[in-house]
Amino acid sequence: MQGNNPLMDSTAKYLCSTYARYPLAVKSAKGCSLFDFEGREYLDLLSGISVCNLGHSHPEVVSAIISQTEKLIHVSNLFYQEEQVALAEKLSSTCSLDKVFFCNSGAEANEGAIKLTRRYMQKILKQDRFEIITLSGSFHGRTLATLTATGQDKIKEGFAPLPSGFTTTAINDEMALEQAINQNTAAIMVEIIQGEGGIKILSPAFVEKIVQSCRRHDLLLIVDEIQTGMGRTGKFWAHQHYGLNPDIITSAKALANGLPMGAVLSTDKVAPAFDAGSHGTTFGGSPLACSAALKVLEVMERDNLVEKAGQLGKKALEAFEQLQRKHPRKIMEIRGKGLMLGIELTFPGNKIWKALLDRGFVLNLTQDTVLRLLPPLVISWKHIEDFRLALDELLHDPELCTN
Numbered sequence: 001m002q003g004n005n006p007l008m009d010s011t012a013k014y015l016c017s018t019y020a021r022y023p024l025a026v027k028s029a030k031g032c033s034l035f036d037f038e039g040r041e042y043l044d045l046l047s048g049i050s051v052c053n054l055g056h057s058h059p060e061v062v063s064a065i066i067s068q069t070e071k072l073i074h075v076s077n078l079f080y081q082e083e084q085v086a087l088a089e090k091l092s093s094t095c096s097l098d099k100v101f102f103c104n105s106g107a108e109a110n111e112g113a114i115k116l117t118r119r120y121m122q123k124i125l126k127q128d129r130f131e132i133i134t135l136s137g138s139f140h141g142r143t144l145a146t147l148t149a150t151g152q153d154k155i156k157e158g159f160a161p162l163p164s165g166f167t168t169t170a171i172n173d174e175m176a177l178e179q180a181i182n183q184n185t186a187a188i189m190v191e192i193i194q195g196e197g198g199i200k201i202l203s204p205a206f207v208e209k210i211v212q213s214c215r216r217h218d219l220l221l222i223v224d225e226i227q228t229g230m231g232r233t234g235k236f237w238a239h240q241h242y243g244l245n246p247d248i249i250t251s252a253k254a255l256a257n258g259l260p261m262g263a264v265l266s267t268d269k270v271a272p273a274f275d276a277g278s279h280g281t282t283f284g285g286s287p288l289a290c291s292a293a294l295k296v297l298e299v300m301e302r303d304n305l306v307e308k309a310g311q312l313g314k315k316a317l318e319a320f321e322q323l324q325r326k327h328p329r330k331i332m333e334i335r336g337k338g339l340m341l342g343i344e345l346t347f348p349g350n351k352i353w354k355a356l357l358d359r360g361f362v363l364n365l366t367q368d369t370v371l372r373l374l375p376p377l378v379i380s381w382k383h384i385e386d387f388r389l390a391l392d393e394l395l396h397d398p399e400l401c402t403n
């Protein structure tokens with residue numbers, strides 16, 4: 001359904017109004033489709049914000065979840081659990097990191113990364129360095145520490161006093177990064193491609209500067225892979241496009257294809273800073289979430305989804321660049337890697353975004369002008385082509401291409 005629906009009134013009555021919701025109530029979802037209460041089908045180009053990478057209710061993930069509920073749902077981290085070990089082993093085989101701390105969301109994973117950094121400095125290195133440098137336009141979460149780390153002022157409004165120990169420097173500005181480092185600096189924390197920030201990619205020169213700075217000043221490198229990870233950009237982790245060896249990476253979103261789950265992955269050098277009692281969570285790494293994530297990794301590997309995301313994404317990028325050449329005054333830039341794509345318009349995009357929704361295409365508008373596409377990795381070329389044709393047609397309507 002779009003338009004008026006009793007759900008809108010009862011949502012306003014009973015839920016905090018923290019979300020500017022789309023005018024769409026979703027009754028069910030399957031694969032790359034969402035269905036409203038009238039049975040209308042929508043193409044999901046957003047995957048619940050980069051979460052349902054295998055599509056909605058993937059049958060093998062559903063059946064892994066069902067069988068796990070019959071075996072063991074939760075027992076707490078006071079006990080050894082085979083599902084946690086299996087998942088941690090599998091995850092560390094995807095990258096150069098050694099140990100995993102499981103939690104329940106992206107913000108919680110980044111909060112864990114921040115705590116791990118501070119504790120590593122204080123307890124292992126015995127230094128009082130604590131400051132974390134983050135980038136303008138970044139998004140790291142909504143807890144007090146992670147919103148302070150986030151490089152966007154609007155996220156921080158009304159939450160003062162904010163925790164100390166964070167500084168933000170301009171993205172892709174090597175000189176500014178150099179100047180931001182001081183004797184208190186402990187780490188640099190980045191997204192390789194800023195998602196919420198409008199699909200902004202770190203330049204190779206800037207990444208090189210980050211690596212050099214970490215080496216020269218003995219800083220930890222934290223990569224927030226919450227949106228970019230799990231194959232989305234055509235590598236399992238986005239930092240692998242640059243051959244980086246981060247000290248800490250954070251994951252969440254697509255890890256369990258829709259069950260809440262986060263993870264902090266760290267090297268054997270840093271991980272010992274989290275010793276018994278130093279950090280924890282009741283729900284993190286539940287056998288239920290772990291078994292879903294294990295199935296996700298198994299399906300991704302078997303179906304070659306990382307490689308497919310890279311290939312399909314490249315084709316989509318080229319097709320959108322062609323569209324840009326056709327509408328040079330309407331499309332400013334096409335950005336992205338794999339199936340993390342942004343179409344930056346030269347004008348505020350809400351009318352186009354709404355017209356696409358009316359035509360059955362669900363995607364996100366970020367930073368007012370960027371149409372952000374984060375489709376399930378199992379999407380077909382035909383779906384992307386359908387979207388491109390619809391956008392092409394809508395861009396011919398001057399009514400939709402103004403404020």
Ligand SMILES: Cc1ncc(COP(=O)(O)O)c(C=O)c1O
Nearest residue numbers: 105106107139140141195226227
């Ligand atoms: C890069 C990045 N980091 C952190 C977060 C926060 O994750 P969560 O909403 O699960 O707390 C997000 C969510 O959009 C994100 O995109």
